[in-house]
Amino acid sequence: xxxxxxxxxxxxxxxxxxxxxxxxxxxxxxxxxxxxxxxxxxxxxxxxxxxxxxxxxxxxxxxxxxxxxxxxxxxxxxxxxxxxxxxxxxxxxxxxxxxxxxxxxxxxxxxxxxxxxxxxxxxxxxxxxxxxxxxxxxxxxxxxxxxxxxxxxxxxxxxxxxxxxxxxxxxxxxxxxxxxxxxxxxxxxxxxxxxxxxxxxxxxxxxxxxxxxxxxxxxxxxxxxxxxxxxxxxxxxxxxxxxxxxxxxxxxxxxxxxxxxxxxxxxxxxxxxxxxxxxxxxxxxxxxxxxxxxxxxxxxxxxxxxxxxxxxxxx
Amino acid sequence: xxxxxxxxxxxxxxxxxxxxxxxxxxxxxxxxxxxxxxxxxxxxxxxxxxxxxxxxxxxxxxxxxxxxxxxxxxxxxxxxxxxxxxxxxxxxxxxxxxxxxxxxxxxxxxxxxxxxxxxxxxxxxxxxxxxxxxxxxxxxxxxxxxxxxxxxxxxxxxxxxxxxxxxxxxxxxxxxxxxxxxxxxxxxxxxxxxxxxxxxxxxxxxxxxxxxxxxxxxxxxxxxxxxxxxxxxxxxxxxxxxxxxxxxxxxxxxxxxxxxxxxxxxxxxxxxxxxxxxxxxxxxxxxxxxxxxxxxxxxxxxxxxxxxxxxxxxxxxxxxxxxxxxxxxxxxxxxxxxxxxxxxxxxxxxxxxxxxxxxxxxxxxxxxxxxxxxxxxxxxxxxxxxxxxxxxxxxxxxxxxxxxxxxxxxxxxxxxxxxxxxxxxxxxxxxxxxxxxxxxxxxxxxxxxxxxxxxxxxxxxxxxxxxxxxxxxxxxxxxxxxxxxxxxxxxxxxxxxxxxxxxxxxxxxxxxxxxxxxxxxxxxxxxxxxxxxxxxxxxxxxxxxxxxxxxxxxxxxxxxxxxxxxxxxxxxxxxxxxxxxxxxxxxxxxxxxxxxxxxxxxxxxxxxxxxxxxxxxxxxxxxxxxxxxxxxxxxxxxxxxxxxxxxxxxxxxxxxxxxxxxxxxxx
Numbered sequence: 001x002x003x004x005x006x007x008x009x010x011x012x013x014x015x016x017x018x019x020x021x022x023x024x025x026x027x028x029x030x031x032x033x034x035x036x037x038x039x040x041x042x043x044x045x046x047x048x049x050x051x052x053x054x055x056x057x058x059x060x061x062x063x064x065x066x067x068x069x070x071x072x073x074x075x076x077x078x079x080x081x082x083x084x085x086x087x088x089x090x091x092x093x094x095x096x097x098x099x100x101x102x103x104x105x106x107x108x109x110x111x112x113x114x115x116x117x118x119x120x121x122x123x124x125x126x127x128x129x130x131x132x133x134x135x136x137x138x139x140x141x142x143x144x145x146x147x148x149x150x151x152x153x154x155x156x157x158x159x160x161x162x163x164x165x166x167x168x169x170x171x172x173x174x175x176x177x178x179x180x181x182x183x184x185x186x187x188x189x190x191x192x193x194x195x196x197x198x199x200x201x202x203x204x205x206x207x208x209x210x211x212x213x214x215x216x217x218x219x220x221x222x223x224x225x226x227x228x229x230x231x232x233x234x235x236x237x238x239x240x241x242x243x244x245x246x247x248x249x250x251x252x253x254x255x256x257x258x259x260x261x262x263x264x265x266x267x268x269x270x271x272x273x274x275x276x277x278x279x280x281x282x283x284x285x286x287x288x289x290x291x292x293x294x295x296x297x298x299x300x301x302x303x304x305x306x307x308x309x310x311x312x313x314x315x
Numbered sequence: 316x317x318x319x320x321x322x323x324x325x326x327x328x329x330x331x332x333x334x335x336x337x338x339x340x341x342x343x344x345x346x347x348x349x350x351x352x353x354x355x356x357x358x359x360x361x362x363x364x365x366x367x368x369x370x371x372x373x374x375x376x377x378x379x380x381x382x383x384x385x386x387x388x389x390x391x392x393x394x395x396x397x398x399x400x401x402x403x404x405x406x407x408x409x410x411x412x413x414x415x416x417x418x419x420x421x422x423x424x425x426x427x428x429x430x431x432x433x434x435x436x437x438x439x440x441x442x443x444x445x446x447x448x449x450x451x452x453x454x455x456x457x458x459x460x461x462x463x464x465x466x467x468x469x470x471x472x473x474x475x476x477x478x479x480x481x482x483x484x485x486x487x488x489x490x491x492x493x494x495x496x497x498x499x500x501x502x503x504x505x506x507x508x509x510x511x512x513x514x515x516x517x518x519x520x521x522x523x524x525x526x527x528x529x530x531x532x533x534x535x536x537x538x539x540x541x542x543x544x545x546x547x548x549x550x551x552x553x554x555x556x557x558x559x560x561x562x563x564x565x566x567x568x569x570x571x572x573x574x575x576x577x578x579x580x581x582x583x584x585x586x587x588x589x590x591x592x593x594x595x596x597x598x599x600x601x602x603x604x605x606x607x608x609x610x611x612x613x614x615x616x617x618x619x620x621x622x623x624x625x626x627x628x629x630x631x632x633x634x635x636x637x638x639x640x641x642x643x644x645x646x647x648x649x650x651x652x653x654x655x656x657x658x659x660x661x662x663x664x665x666x667x668x669x670x671x672x673x674x675x676x677x678x679x680x681x682x683x684x685x686x687x688x689x690x691x692x693x694x695x696x697x698x699x700x701x702x703x704x705x706x707x708x709x710x711x712x713x714x715x716x717x718x719x720x721x722x723x724x725x726x727x728x729x730x731x732x733x734x735x736x737x738x739x740x741x742x743x744x745x746x747x748x749x750x751x752x753x754x755x756x757x758x759x760x761x762x763x764x765x766x767x768x769x770x771x772x773x774x775x776x777x778x779x780x781x782x783x784x785x786x787x788x789x790x791x792x793x794x795x796x797x798x799x800x801x802x803x804x805x806x807x808x809x810x811x812x813x814x815x816x817x818x819x820x821x822x823x824x825x826x827x828x829x830x831x832x833x834x835x836x837x838x839x840x841x842x843x844x845x846x847x848x849x850x851x852x853x854x855x856x857x858x859x860x861x862x863x864x865x866x867x868x869x870x871x872x873x874x875x876x877x878x879x880x881x882x883x884x885x886x887x888x889x890x891x892x893x894x895x896x897x898x899x900x901x902x903x904x905x906x907x908x909x910x911x912x913x914x915x916x917x918x919x920x921x922x923x924x925x926x927x928x929x930x931x932x933x934x935x936x937x938x939x940x941x942x943x944x945x946x947x948x949x950x951x952x953x954x955x956x957x958x959x960x961x962x963x964x965x966x967x968x969x970x971x972x973x974x975x976x977x978x979x980x981x982x
Contacts, residue, residue, distance in 0.1 A: 222861075
């Protein structure tokens with residue numbers, strides 16, 4: 001019963017916190033640019049306004065185009081709910097391990113790329129084709145990072161890896177350093193942040209994600225936006241859970257532990273969002289065909305980490 | 316059970332001459348395909364009963380070599396492949412009951428189709444090298460006849476010619492391999508081969524020959540060249556069988572030799588198999604991404620999946636060589652499960668391509684588009700196939716790739732250094748190919764079925780017939796079942812891995828929530844059923860909540876496209892432009908891809924052109940020189956055809972003297 005409660009709580013928590021995280025990133029970015037910036041709660045207002053509006057659908061949009069926002073949202077939400085955030089004893093966290101989690105996000109992206117092609121506009125096509133190019137490097141890089149972590153912890157289960165990391169047996173390892181660096185690079189690419197993509201532009205030839213979803217409006221757009229906010233939260237949660245597992249409540253923890261768990265999780269998210277905003281403000285967007293070099297480096301970092309662990313168990 | 320299987324094969328063989336007689340009648344295709352469907356289902360049931368009943372039975376017929384006879388046996392491995400072959404065969408026959416109506420030259424397809432099914436089943440049943448090779452050739456030749464069924468198209472003739480060459484080459488390698496195994500005494504029965512323990516060097520040589528021989532049929536790079544030409548050339552239901560099923564029969568040949576007949580493997584064999592698998596997986600999908608012919612794209616993609624299967628098999632060999640039976644069972648199960656899964660979704664996708672071809676007359680994706688509106692059911696099942704083949708949860712392709720990844724994660728325990736360096740690289744190649752596969756099928760589905768129709772043919776397409784749809788829906792349902800309940804299929808494979816590596820994966824079906832746990836719960840687990848339920852439920856809740864509580868209004872309007880919509884369908888992304896970023900990233904080295912833009916001078920009325928140049932380096936530097944050499948040598952030897960009788964006699968005499976000399980020196 002308690003496990004059910006935790007799982008339900010987690011699903012609500014990620015859903016409720018994700019727009020706040022995006023609001024925080026926007027606010028910090030604006031402040032760094034000496035702008036006032038939108039209020040922290042603006043993403044919630046945007047979502048509420050969008051779901052109340054009519055959907056304007058392109059004349060030749062198919063049933064798939066209308067189903068995709070729900071598919072993408074469901075896939076991302078389920079993935080985000082399976083990452084241990086404030087407590088490690090999630091009821092269903094074993095139903096999909098880290099590899100399955102990556103693949104679940106891959107499913108969401110697959111459908112989103114199809115949505116870009118459905119109406120048959122040139123902007124949708126450009127977004128989709130670039131998205132799959134970026135994914136074709138980001139996904140293997142992510143999998144190699146997963147390999148590195150799995151080899152260190154002897155498990156691909158997120159909760160088991162987190163428990164292993166917090167136990168202190170790990171110590172400082174070269175391979176983990178490589179994995180962390182690679183994971184941050186992948187997270188930046190996957191969430192379409194600067195320098196890969198710019199989430200704030202709408203009419204720039206370099207845009208990827210925004211071009212794909214250009215034809216969406218109303219509740220469909222709200223779900224797509226919420227999915228990308230969830231995805232950002234998911235990646236920061238994964239980094240937090242794997243590399244900063246402190247404070248996560250153990251499976252049998254009491255009320256104080258859970259309070260610490262929630263508090264530390266919110267702190268980790270805030271720190272992640274703040275660092276992301278600082279990083280984005282201090283760097284320029286790169287050309288699309290520089291992206292493969294960036295992600296190729298992440299892939300090589302992951303491969304190097306795995307290779308080190310194959311050669312020596314202690315590196 | 317073996318005798319029932321042979322009866323079934325006998326019925327199929329008898330159908331071939333009946334088809335010759337009947338071919339002219341309009342009902343022939345219904346009768347023949349209907350009969351094939353029934354026989355394939357019966358054979359499939361025979362396989363299921365043998366596999367689940369864990370029985371093995373054999374039959375010896377007084378055919379073939381007089382001192383040997385023809386041995387046939389169903390053991391666990393043969394039973395599994397009988398299921399794969401005949402499940403695909405049954406689906407293809409059902410599809411063809413509708414699809415075959417549109418065949419222009421039924422007399423060139425109908426007689427060979429049952430013979431081809433019989434040949435594939437016989438390969439799996441054979442229990443001696445002689446029957447194996449005869450069945451193998453029979454399968455090759457009957458499929459060749461189907462490839463050149465539409466022989467008036469030049470391209471098909473060329474495909475048929477190359478296929479024939481490569482098939483003969485593959486059989487030659489297998490013939491040599493079996494010859495080495497049988498030794499000087501020439502005992503070709505598999506039992507005798509198993510009992511004889513060949514030396515390590517000899518066994519290694521046989522493995523290489525098996526890798527080449529079976530690999531050329533399966534499509535291992537660089538022996539894949541015939542496959543993307545021949546598979547699309549055949550009628551679509553036969554393409555499905557060639558791609559989905561015949562490549563698996565080739566995998567069967569490799570497993571039979573590598574895991575069964577050769578006994579305990581050497582560790583270095585796995586290096587060859589793993590390297591071949593990794594390169595094949597990535598090259599296959601990169602080739603596929605560059606195609607704009609739907610059926611050729613699917614054929615190239617088969618090459619990728621064969622690579623994934625060989626990665627599983629290679630890991631299995633590595634673990635078996637080092638005596639790690641648990642890990643070997645996991646790796647082999649992953650490979651075999653992918654054999655099963657791929658046979659399902661590849662058949663499904665070829666059926667879909669066939670339905671599109673039938674209703675539009677087009678295989679070129681650049682001439683399609685918007686079919687989801689005109690063929691909604693075909694589009695739905697094709698989408699299911701695309702998701703499954705892209706290894707996305709919760710469908711079946713993901714399960715077998717996930718198991719392969721789990722096997723890779725067990726391999727740091729392998730003691731040999733070569734493998735320690737190779738396996739992570741192969742893991743990276745596998746991850747790369749999985750991601751590229753998703754890109755490839757976004758392109759395949761997105762360009763053909765989504766968007767706006769690019770030609771009038773695509774705009775006036777119509778939904779395909781009921782039988783074809785039934786076959787496709789059946790396979791799509793199987794993709795889902797195998798994806799959410801993989802435990803059943805893993806458990807069914809237990810007798811096969813028990814026989815080949817002496818161990819099987821832990822029993823799966825009794826676990827809570829029907830989770831699959833390959834080694835231990837603390838290591839890894841996956842539950843496709845729960846993932847499927849979670850995604851469905853949360854998607855439905857979101858849809859319901861928003862429609863009830865917020866807004867469910869919908870208006871149709873023109874596409875937005877940032878304010879610049881263009882009514883012409885040529886402004887859409889095409890297959891080629893969709894692949895352009897990937898072509899630039901990978902293709903510049905792998906294919907020496909070059910884009911040549913011709914911009915007319917200002918004021919000129921000539922259109923601007925963009926030409927893309929791709930080079931198949933394997934063809935240019937591998938096949939072309941060999942073909943040129945063989946052609947040149949044949950031209951030189953051509954002189955011998957026009958000699959006088961005097962010179963011929965001299966030649967014969969000289970040859971005799973030379974051979975006698977050789978014999979004398981040998982003694």
